[in-house]
Amino acid sequence: MAIAEVKHLKKVYPTFTLSDVSFDLSAGRITGFIGRNGAGKTTTIKGMLGLVHSDFGQVSYFGMPLEENEDKIKHRIGYSTGAVNYYPKKKIKDIAAVTKTFYTNWDESTYRKYLTMFSLDENKTPSELSEGMKIKFNLLLALSHRIEILILDEPTSGLDPFSRDELLDLFVKLKNCGIAIFFSTHITSDLEKCADDIVYIQKGKLIASCSKDDFIENFGKAGETLEETILRLERNARNAETAC
Amino acid sequence: MLKLLAKEMKLTASVLSYVFIAFALMAFLPGYPILIGTFFCCLGMFQTFQAAREANDIAYTALLPVAKSDIVKARYGFCVFIEACYFLLTAAVTLIRMTILTDVAAYTNNVLMPANIVYLSFVLIIFGCFNSIFVGGFFKTAYQFGKPFVCFIIVAYLVVGMGETLFHIPGLEALGTLGFDHSGTQLGALCLGFVLFIALTFLSMKKAVRNFETIDI
Numbered sequence: 355m356a357i358a359e360v361k362h363l364k365k366v367y368p369t370f371t372l373s374d375v376s377f378d379l380s381a382g383r384i385t386g387f388i389g390r391n392g393a394g395k396t397t398t399i400k401g402m403l404g405l406v407h408s409d410f411g412q413v414s415y416f417g418m419p420l421e422e423n424e425d426k427i428k429h430r431i432g433y434s435t436g437a438v439n440y441y442p443k444k445k446i447k448d449i450a451a452v453t454k455t456f457y458t459n460w461d462e463s464t465y466r467k468y469l470t471m472f473s474l475d476e477n478k479t480p481s482e483l484s485e486g487m488k489i490k491f492n493l494l495l496a497l498s499h500r501i502e503i504l505i506l507d508e509p510t511s512g513l514d515p516f517s518r519d520e521l522l523d524l525f526v527k528l529k530n531c532g533i534a535i536f537f538s539t540h541i542t543s544d545l546e547k548c549a550d551d552i553v554y555i556q557k558g559k560l561i562a563s564c565s566k567d568d569f570i571e572n573f574g575k576a577g578e579t580l581e582e583t584i585l586r587l588e589r590n591a592r593n594a595e596t597a598c
Numbered sequence: 599m600l601k602l603l604a605k606e607m608k609l610t611a612s613v614l615s616y617v618f619i620a621f622a623l624m625a626f627l628p629g630y631p632i633l634i635g636t637f638f639c640c641l642g643m644f645q646t647f648q649a650a651r652e653a654n655d656i657a658y659t660a661l662l663p664v665a666k667s668d669i670v671k672a673r674y675g676f677c678v679f680i681e682a683c684y685f686l687l688t689a690a691v692t693l694i695r696m697t698i699l700t701d702v703a704a705y706t707n708n709v710l711m712p713a714n715i716v717y718l719s720f721v722l723i724i725f726g727c728f729n730s731i732f733v734g735g736f737f738k739t740a741y742q743f744g745k746p747f748v749c750f751i752i753v754a755y756l757v758v759g760m761g762e763t764l765f766h767i768p769g770l771e772a773l774g775t776l777g778f779d780h781s782g783t784q785l786g787a788l789c790l791g792f793v794l795f796i797a798l799t800f801l802s803m804k805k806a807v808r809n810f811e812t813i814d815i
Contacts, residue, residue: 405660405814425665442653455604456601456605
């Protein structure tokens with residue numbers, strides 16, 4: 355059953371248009387959101403979080419439209435837009451102390467658990483963290499209230515291969531707890547490792563929204579890996595554009 | 599809303615916003631245009647807007663489970679809090695000058711604006727202009743604050759100039775008296791200051807809430 359629905363999302367910028375993007379997220383499934391740089395992944399995620407105003411379309415969570423229920427919905431979802439880029443000179447513990455006051459469902463034991471798991475020092479400031487550790491701090495805040503949906507914008511870029519592997523394993527663990535995970539990436543191996551469903555976007559247009567198996571069946575060729583399939587689709591799109 | 603106000607104070611605020619409240623003591627200075635202290639307090643609040651932009655405060659706050667309108671109201675709340683602290687401190691200084699220090703030669707021979715009830719009215723008018731022109735202007739984009747601050751500087755200095763000039767105009771001498779002479783007229787001016795402060799702040803906050811709802815972050 356879908357716990358989040360994006361319907362016909364459209365956003366027009368002077369030089370870019372995100373058009374008619376629709377997909378669902380289901381509990382206990384990992385959805386990988388793939389597309390090259392500038393394809394519209396971040397715009398879609400910002401639209402899903404109400405940070406940009408769509409020109410058309412609707413985003414709803416748990417059967418409730420986001421627009422009228424932002425407060426209630428944001429208690430039940432976690433989100434991380436890449437690395438922490440706020441309050442660079444404030445201590446992690448101070449940022450967390452303020453953040454927790456906004457969540458009635460904040461779980462201190464979960465916060466402590468992930469703090470240890472991510473080896474984060476509470477007395478450090480974001481400016482003292484590496485890019486990878488900044489992503490982990492953002493994730494820490496996102497995971498510390500009892501979430502049902504986790505939305506992440508390129509959580510694996512900037513991470514070393516070991517941390518990436520660790521993070522993808524964590525996704526699987528969270529999925530097994532019934533959490534729906536939606537993460538954007540341009541690293542196709544991330545999808546191969548843990549995604550159940552794929553949403554594929556190209557130049558602001560939705561190309562596919564289906565299970566990974568269906569994607570491979572519908573778009574792949576015999577003997578191709580998922581990475582090769584996506585690279586071929588991107589190449590074809592570029593060639594078609596050049597031919598025009 | 600109160601949580602957001604606490605967040606403004608703990609995470610967002612520049613320490614200069616608090617330190618510059620001390621400029622309220624400039625009302626003690628003889629032979630100095632004391633309203634400039636109010637402008638310095640606004641400069642302190644400006645530092646918070648600058649620090650907030652550098653710290654991506656709006657992006658952080660917009661992701662919290664709060665209504666967008668409350669983000670704007672909390673920032674206004676923070677400014678009003680600083681302004682109230684400044685006003686109370688400078689009102690205390692004014693009261694001292696109007697009572698204990700009323701006969702001090704340095705104050706009686708002062709050709710500039712005296713610290714009296716009318717001075718407090720002008721303090722409120724400058725704060726009202728800050729909330730309306732600068733804070734309201736900032737929330738048109740939630741990013742650009744240069745132009746609104748320049749506009750505020752121009753208006754603030756016009757208000758300071760008006761304050762320094764008004765009581766020299768024949769017939770308006772009552773506005774510049776020391777002590778409690780003409781206190782009726784001066785209290786009327788203070789009431790006008792309060793009305794202008796509340797109206798400018800409230801109307802600009804309403805507009806800023808509407809503007810902020812339409813901004814892409």
